[in-house]
Amino acid sequence: xxxxxxxxxxxxxxxxxxxxxxxxxxxxxxxxxxxxxxxxxxxxxxxxxxxxxxxxxxxxxxxxxxxxxxxxxxxxxxxxxxxxxxxxxxxxxxxxxxxxxxxxxxxxxxxxxxxxxxxxxxxxxxxxxxxxxxxxxxxxxxxxxxxxxxxxxxxxxxxxxxxxxxxxxxxxxxxx
Amino acid sequence: xxxxxxxxxxxxxxxxxxxxxxxxxxxxxxxxxxxxxxxxxxxxxxxxxxxxxxxxxxxxxxxxxxxxxxxxxxxxxxxxxxxxxxxxxxxxxxxxxxxxxxxxxxxxxxxxxxxxxxxxxxxxxxxxxxxxxxxxxxxxxxxxxxxxxxxxxxxxxxxxxxxxxxxxxxxxxxxxxxxxxxxxxxxxxxxxxxxxxxxxxxxxxxxxxxxxxxxxxxxxxxxxxxxxxxxxxxxxxxxxxxxxxxxxxxxxxxxxxxxxxxxxxxxxxxxxxxxxxxxxxxxxxxxxxxxxxxxxxxxxxxxxxxxxxxxxxxx
Numbered sequence: 001x002x003x004x005x006x007x008x009x010x011x012x013x014x015x016x017x018x019x020x021x022x023x024x025x026x027x028x029x030x031x032x033x034x035x036x037x038x039x040x041x042x043x044x045x046x047x048x049x050x051x052x053x054x055x056x057x058x059x060x061x062x063x064x065x066x067x068x069x070x071x072x073x074x075x076x077x078x079x080x081x082x083x084x085x086x087x088x089x090x091x092x093x094x095x096x097x098x099x100x101x102x103x104x105x106x107x108x109x110x111x112x113x114x115x116x117x118x119x120x121x122x123x124x125x126x127x128x129x130x131x132x133x134x135x136x137x138x139x140x141x142x143x144x145x146x147x148x149x150x151x152x153x154x155x156x157x158x159x160x161x162x163x164x165x166x167x168x169x170x171x172x173x174x175x176x
Numbered sequence: 177x178x179x180x181x182x183x184x185x186x187x188x189x190x191x192x193x194x195x196x197x198x199x200x201x202x203x204x205x206x207x208x209x210x211x212x213x214x215x216x217x218x219x220x221x222x223x224x225x226x227x228x229x230x231x232x233x234x235x236x237x238x239x240x241x242x243x244x245x246x247x248x249x250x251x252x253x254x255x256x257x258x259x260x261x262x263x264x265x266x267x268x269x270x271x272x273x274x275x276x277x278x279x280x281x282x283x284x285x286x287x288x289x290x291x292x293x294x295x296x297x298x299x300x301x302x303x304x305x306x307x308x309x310x311x312x313x314x315x316x317x318x319x320x321x322x323x324x325x326x327x328x329x330x331x332x333x334x335x336x337x338x339x340x341x342x343x344x345x346x347x348x349x350x351x352x353x354x355x356x357x358x359x360x361x362x363x364x365x366x367x368x369x370x371x372x373x374x375x376x377x378x379x380x381x382x383x384x385x386x387x388x389x390x391x392x393x394x395x396x397x398x399x400x401x402x403x404x405x406x407x408x409x410x411x412x413x414x415x416x417x418x419x420x421x422x423x424x425x426x427x428x429x430x431x432x433x434x435x436x437x438x439x440x441x442x443x444x445x446x447x448x449x450x451x452x453x454x455x456x457x458x459x460x461x462x463x464x465x466x467x468x469x470x471x472x473x474x475x476x477x478x479x480x481x482x483x484x485x486x487x488x489x490x491x
Binding site: 012013016017020047053059064065066068072073074084125 | 188195197199200202203208210217218220221224226227228229232
């Protein structure tokens with residue numbers, strides 16, 4: 001519960017930053033998705049159960065974003081599944097979980113998986129949001145590979161702080 | 177170290193995915209008030225976004241200004257040039273519309289008097305040497321203009337042509353000191369002569385000293401033989417002051433011309449003979465006298481004096 005309460009404001013701030021600043025800068029190729037990078041990086045550092053929950057919450061937040069036009073629950077479905085998978089990978093890579101290189105590679109891969117899953121599910125439910133996938137995906141992945149190493153120290157520190165409570169699992173538990 | 181229960185985690189994930197699918201299905205069926213939820217999120221995000229914009233906007237504006245510095249100054253130069261061009265066009269349009277108005281007035285007058293005329297623009301005013309009151313017009317011998325022709329404007333007489341070249345001509349204005357023209361008083365038909373004074377007003381001399389002359393009387397050109405130098409019936413001016421000195425054989429007065437000679441732009445030169453004398457028909461409608469209001473006061477006489485007052489008088 002403590003982790004959820006800690007994660008939610010971080011996600012809200014990341015989404016506000018994405019809406020207010022990132023989307024107003026004209027980046028080449030495509031805009032980097034700070035929000036997805038934060039969510040996926042956080043999921044990588046968490047245990048699968050909580051990662052699925054925070055992916056679901058972050059997805060709902062994205063669904064309820066005023067700038068979103070898709071079906072509500074679509075992003076929640078995608079992010080719950082991808083965050084769970086990312087966390088499972090983090091458990092497998094226990095020894096190098098806090099390495100920025102590992103984090104960057106995993107987050108970029110997870111981002112690619114997110115975009116693919118979103119495009120596929122969009123096609124299934126006849127939504128049109130995933131149609132620009134092939135155009136935006138390379139740019140998003142490029143920026144993710146560039147931005148994640150810069151954000152990873154901050155995310156790792158915040159995640160560690162959130163798991164500081166007794167009985168917390170994830171990085172703290174895994175390191176302990 | 178607590179090991180996460182995998183089956184529990186998977187069950188939890190499936191539960192979340194099923195929940196998400198239910199929400200999607202409900203939204204597909206229109207059962208989820210999406211706009212309400214998005215409105216709530218918007219109100220939550222708005223203050224945080226404003227906070228970010230507070231820091232981002234100045235930086236963004238600075239970067240944008242710095243990047244567009246060269247382009248902005250170039251744009252300013254382009255807009256200034258365009259603005260100057262538009263101002264010039266507007267000024268030219270104003271001059272043209274004023275000239276069109278004056279041309280219409282002078283053609284109306286020429287049409288009403290059945291004068292055969294050629295319109296002209298005033299090129300310059302004043303003589304090259306001396307102090308004579310003249311204007312140069314942009315028509316000349318090629319347009320059928322010759323000396324001693326009448327020059328008119330929309331309001332009336334302007335002067336007469338005194339010299340002609342192939343493409344231009346010079347007209348002597350009626351306020352020049354050497355200018356003289358025969359006139360006829362409106363209504364009475366009394367004859368006289370107006371002379372330029374070099375000022376805004378003309379001097380009028382009537383040959384009949386017994387004739388009545390008052391302020392407000394109007395005069396038209398009498399007309400010359402063969403319509404040169406003056407065609408008959410052209411409005412000349414209005415009497416503004418009368419010399420009341422008696423004992424002379426003539427009567428004199430000051431006349432204000434109908435035409436404003438200092439702002440001439442478009443005039444016409446009457447090039448043909450006039451077959452019908454329009455007499456007073458070309459004069460503008462006479463101004464109607466303003467009625468003077470009269471006030472009637474009724475006074476009721478007071479009643480007889482009171483007895484008390486009478487007593488006092490008696491005492």
